[in-house]
Amino acid sequence: xSDAGGGPQAARAREQEGSFEFVEGPTGDLTFLARxxxxxxxxxxxxxxxxxxxxxxxxxxEARERRELALEEPDLELLLLRFVNELVFLRDASELLLRxxxxxxxxxxxxxxxxxxxxxRIDRQRHSLRSDVKAATAHALRVAEVxxxxxxxxxxxx
Amino acid sequence: MxxxxxxxxxxxxxxxxxxxxxxxxxxxxxxxxxxxxMDEKVREQITNVAMLPGIVKAAYAMPDAHWGYGFPIGGVxxxxxxxxxxxxxxxxxxxxxxxxxxxxxxxxxxxxxxxRELVDALAERVPAGVGSRGFLRLSDxxxxxxxxxxxxxxxxxxxxxxxxxxxxxxxxCFSGADPECVSEHARERGLRQVGTLGSGNHYLExxxxxxxxxxxxxxxxAFGIQRPExxxxxxxxxxxxxxxxxxxxxxxxxxxxxxxxxxxxVIDRELACAPFGSREGRDYYAAMCCAAxxxxxxxxxxxxxxxxxxxxxxxxxxxxxxxxxIYDVAxxxxxxxxxxxxxxxxxxxxxRKGATRxxxxxxxELPPEYRETGQPVxxxxxxxxxxxxxxxxxxxxxxFFSTAHGSGRTMSRTKARKLVRGRELQDRxxxxxxxxxxASLRGLAEEAGLxxxxxEEVAAxxxxxxxxxxxxxxxxxxxxxx
Numbered sequence: 001x002s003d004a005g006g007g008p009q010a011a012r013a014r015e016q017e018g019s020f021e022f023v024e025g026p027t028g029d030l031t032f033l034a035r036x037x038x039x040x041x042x043x044x045x046x047x048x049x050x051x052x053x054x055x056x057x058x059x060x061x062e063a064r065e066r067r068e069l070a071l072e073e074p075d076l077e078l079l080l081l082r083f084v085n086e087l088v089f090l091r092d093a094s095e096l097l098l099r100x101x102x103x104x105x106x107x108x109x110x111x112x113x114x115x116x117x118x119x120x121r122i123d124r125q126r127h128s129l130r131s132d133v134k135a136a137t138a139h140a141l142r143v144a145e146v147x148x149x150x151x152x153x154x155x156x157x158x
Numbered sequence: 159m160x161x162x163x164x165x166x167x168x169x170x171x172x173x174x175x176x177x178x179x180x181x182x183x184x185x186x187x188x189x190x191x192x193x194x195x196m197d198e199k200v201r202e203q204i205t206n207v208a209m210l211p212g213i214v215k216a217a218y219a220m221p222d223a224h225w226g227y228g229f230p231i232g233g234v235x236x237x238x239x240x241x242x243x244x245x246x247x248x249x250x251x252x253x254x255x256x257x258x259x260x261x262x263x264x265x266x267x268x269x270x271x272x273x274r275e276l277v278d279a280l281a282e283r284v285p286a287g288v289g290s291r292g293f294l295r296l297s298d299x300x301x302x303x304x305x306x307x308x309x310x311x312x313x314x315x316x317x318x319x320x321x322x323x324x325x326x327x328x329x330x331c332f333s334g335a336d337p338e339c340v341s342e343h344a345r346e347r348g349l350r351q352v353g354t355l356g357s358g359n360h361y362l363e364x365x366x367x368x369x370x371x372x373x374x375x376x377x378x379x380a381f382g383i384q385r386p387e388x389x390x391x392x393x394x395x396x397x398x399x400x401x402x403x404x405x406x407x408x409x410x411x412x413x414x415x416x417x418x419x420x421x422x423x424v425i426d427r428e429l430a431c432a433p434f435g436s437r438e439g440r441d442y443y444a445a446m447c448c449a450a451x452x453x454x455x456x457x458x459x460x461x462x463x464x465x466x467x468x469x470x471x472x473x474x475x476x477x478x479x480x481x482x483x484i485y486d487v488a489x490x491x492x493x494x495x496x497x498x499x500x501x502x503x504x505x506x507x508x509x510r511k512g513a514t515r516x517x518x519x520x521x522x523e524l525p526p527e528y529r530e531t532g533q534p535v536x537x538x539x540x541x542x543x544x545x546x547x548x549x550x551x552x553x554x555x556x557x558f559f560s561t562a563h564g565s566g567r568t569m570s571r572t573k574a575r576k577l578v579r580g581r582e583l584q585d586r587x588x589x590x591x592x593x594x595x596x597a598s599l600r601g602l603a604e605e606a607g608l609x610x611x612x613x614e615e616v617a618a619x620x621x622x623x624x625x626x627x628x629x630x631x632x633x634x635x636x637x638x639x640x
Contacts, residue, residue, distance in 0.1 A: 026225045027197065027567040027609075028359065054288055056600070074414065085406050092399040093346035095289050122289045129288040130598045132357035132640070135251045135402040138409060138427035139227030155227060157251050157402070158358045158571065 018045030020052070023153075026139060030131070030156045037149035039076070039105040043083055043113065046152060047099045050087050050136075053156060054097060056128035061097055063118035071113045076143040079111040080152055084136035087117075091133075095122045131158045159196045170221070170623035174201065179425075180208040186219040187557070187623040192615060195568060199225035200232075206425050207235050211433070212242020214499055214506055218557045220513050221619035222537075222566030222611060226250075228428030231512035231567075234560040236497065239505050243422075243431035244439045246412070246446075248509035250490035251405040252356075253446055254453035255396030256327075257487055257514075257536035257563075259547065260461060262468065263480030266366045266387040266635070272471050276364060277593050277636040279471060283463040284362055284393075285354045286640035287597025292353030294459065301349055302337045308451030309486075312458035322458060324525045326486040327515065330454040332493070336444035341407045344445075348400025348452055353459040355395050357601055357640035359564075361541060362393040362460070364636035371631035377549050378630045380531045382484050390632055391464055391481075392545055394538045395456060395640070396490065401449035408442040434507055443492070443507075450491055457486055484547075485534035489514045489563035497558050508558050516550035516561040516626045535626050537617060539565045541594065542587060542607030544633045546617040553624035561626040562617070565610035574609040575600060587637075596639040605639065 018036030025031025030053055034045035051058035069086060073079040090096045098119035106112045122129070134157045142153040164172040164186065172193060174184040184204040188196065200223045207217040207229055214236045223232030228247025235248055269276070285291060296304070304311040309330025312318055323330045355362060367383045367390055383390075397404075412430040415438055416422040424430065432439040461483060465476035472479060492509045499506075508515075517524055517533040524533055532550035539545040543565070550559060569577075580599025583606055587594050596602040613631075620626045 022572045024570050024572060026199075026227050027570050028224070028226065028231060030571055078410070078413065082410070088399075089343050089347060089403065091289060092351070093343070131601050131604075132288045134356075134358070134399065135406050137227045137251070138413070138430070141427060157227075 017041030020045045020049040025155050029137070030158050032154060034152045035149065039150055040103045042150040042152055043080060043103055043105055044100050046080060046084055046154060047087060050084055050133055050156065051097060051099060053131050053133050053158065054091065054129065056130050061099065062120050063101060064120040065096060065118070066101065067096065067098060067117045069113065069115045069117055073111050076107055076111045077141050079113055080143055080154060081136050081138055081141060083113055084154065088133055088135060097122060133158055159193055159198055159201055161190065161193055163201065164193070170619050174205060176208065180205060182208050182213050182216045184208045184217045184219070186223065187619065187625060188221045189615060189619045189622065192221055192611065192619055195611070196223060197225040200230040203230040204233060206429055207233055207248070209425055210235065210243055210245065210429065210431060211422065212238040214238055214504070218560065220560065220562045221616045221623065222562040222564050224566045224568070226511065228426055229511045232562065233511045234509065234513045234557055236506040236508045236558050237434060239434055239494070239507055242434050242507060244434045244443055244492055244507060245429055245431035245509065246405040246409045246442065247428040247430060248511050249446060249492050250511045251402045252396035252490055253401035253404060253449035254488045255490040256453065256457065257392065257394050257489070257538055258457045258461060259484040259534070259536045260391040260464065261382040261480065261482050261484050262389050264389045265385055266389055269389045273364070273593055273636050276467065276471055277595050277638060279467045280362055280464065281595040281638045283467055284460050284638060286638060287357050290354045291350040292459065294352050296349055296352065301345065304352070304455050305337045305340065305448040305451055306335050307331055308454040309458040312455045317462035318458045322461060322483045325483040326454060327488050330458065330486065332447035332450040334444055335447035335451050337448055339441040339445040340404060340448050344400050344403035344407065347403045348398060351398040351400060352456050353463065354398060355393070355460070355638065355640045356398050357597060359605055360395045360640040362638040363391070363541065363634045365390045365392055365545065365632040365634050367630050367632055371633065373628040373630060377531050381534050381547065381629060382482060383630055392536065392538065392632065393457070393460060395460065397449040397453035398456065400452050404445045404449045408445065411438060446492065450488065454486070485536060487514055487536055495558070498555065510560055512563050513560045514563045516548070516554050516559050518550045518552040518554060518559065535561055537562055537564055537613065539613030540607040540610040541605060541634055541637045541639065542592070543610070543613050544631055546613060546631055547629040548617060548620060548626040549629050551624065551627050554626060557625055561620045565613040565616055567609055568611050569609040571604040574604045574606055577608065578603040578606040592634050592637060594637045594639060602639055
């Protein structure tokens with residue numbers, strides 16, 4: 001379980017937990033590689049990658065609104081795919097940009113995620129918007145346990 | 159791409175003969191230089207497409223093909239309706255992403271003094287970028303009608319004319335749409351997005367048809383390019399979040415059902431598919447038709463906004479300004495079509511992902527005024543290099559009457575952003591006479607001309623390959639970028 005809220009301390013906690021970088025992928029899209037010591041950190045890093053594509057600067061996003069999320073999928077890869085697609089859905093349907101404030105990921109026959117997402121509504125005066133992620137895709141999708149934790153590769157259709 | 163791995167059949171036709179799990183050959187249409195510059199991944203992906211159950215004749219890659227997910231962008235595959243599959247990855251997430259080309263009776267010297275005003279007004283009236291919302295406030299019932307009726311809904315609501323529908327592929331409506339097959343998530347995403355451009359490579363452009371850019375004067379006249387330096391409007395957009403959610407939902411369902419219910423191997427998760435005759439396959443087709451209709455309605459409403467803007471700026475009615483839809487064509491769909499295969503007429507489900515239908519002269523689905531010319535085909539180039547108007551021809555039967563849809567990327571967005579700064583690009587384009595309004599400077603950098611193939615070469619390759627013929631090159635002067 002992790003606590004990754006909106007303030008500076010929480011942002012530092014997120015940095016300690018996971019990281020992401022954009023790598024080469026299908027030419028029209030954006031592919032990122034996320035790494036973290038824990039599954040929770042990995043999913044949080046994936047959410048940060050989504051926000052980094054969406055906003056010029058995601059660090060100023062404040063925890064003004066919250067949504068609960070519970071997902072279940074046959075494996076961790078489909079769970080990550082579904083999780084990022086839920087963030088995309090909430091952006092379009094409710095104009096909300098959210099990141100995990102509390103998250104729990106388990107794998108026991110099936111993969112499950114429980115999270116409290118926190119963030120705020122899109123405000124064009126305050127938020128400098130960047131690219132419109134249309135979907136997370138299953139292209140070369142990978143979630144793997146590595147020596148120092150977990151690694152994921154995900155391609156965003158933009 | 160390594161040409162040694164391909165069998166060259168003619169100047170613009172390269173084959174991969176069936177090996178391993180391939181059920182049919184793969185055929186790539188491109189000049190040698192386009193093939194050499196093409197991603198190696200295109201070969202891998204078109205080979206995977208050739209393995210899909212029920213594929214007929216061959217898997218095809220168009221001259222603008224590039225690395226996509228599942229199918230390459232620029233991929234075409236026709237499936238037998240009895241034994242074949244339907245694949246969201248063969249259609250693209252942005253279902254019925256497409257192009258619409260609109261003509262005016264204005265010439266460039268008349269428009270030039272008003273360009274800034276026009277571009278600013280278009281940017282305001284046609285929202286673009288992240289989270290953009292349209293001006294329409296639709297009830298759930300309105301939205302269901304829109305999903306069933308497509309562009310016809312928009313025209314009935316006062317956003318266009320019957321002539322617009324006559325100049326839209328399939329009359330602006332895919333029959334077979336069933337809103338019952340669409341998730342609540344998709345409805346919630348799409349409800350307020352009608353009339354919006356989106357982002358990425360979507361754009362709305364004011365263009366000029368210079369006399370020297372006209373390849374076939376007779377065809378150009380027949381399509382409505384009738385005076386020197388005539389001003390046109392071209393735009394590129396699709397079904398927005400709605401289509402993406404439909405694709406996401408069904409891709410997820412298909413992945414779960416493939417190994418268990420259908421006993422199908424998952425070659426690549428983005429090639430997830432279901433037998434077309436299965437409940438899942440039919441449901442996806444009905445939902446895809448809804449998304450295609452949402453996209454046709456979206457482009458119809460955007461045309462209405464363009465008419466409003468031009469009318470306001472020039473103080474004349476859209477009729478007086480001769481604002482007329484030349485054609486609206488989809489490039490991300492699966493369609494039920496009849497084609498001749500080995501001397502026999504067959505009903506096929508033709509997947510075109512980043513590929514355009516290009517019916518030849520005489521085809522019964524074309525409106526009367528295009529029966530002798532063949533179908534207008536709109537190929538969107540990069541915002542720096544311009545676009546092309548092509549026409550369908552009889553020899554296009556080789557690829558189920560399919561041709562290119564754009565320039566095709568040569569470079570990833572990540573790499574383009576490292577090489578180009580958005581502000582500098584915007585300034586450079588202004589110096590060259592192209593005024594750009596963008597929702598995101600980083601997004602602009604990702605769409606720089608250097609990230610794309612040469613549209614001239616792509617258009618010429620379609621002609622050399624016998625897929626379509628060149629009619630006119632259109633030059634951008636003002637661009638609203640998503």
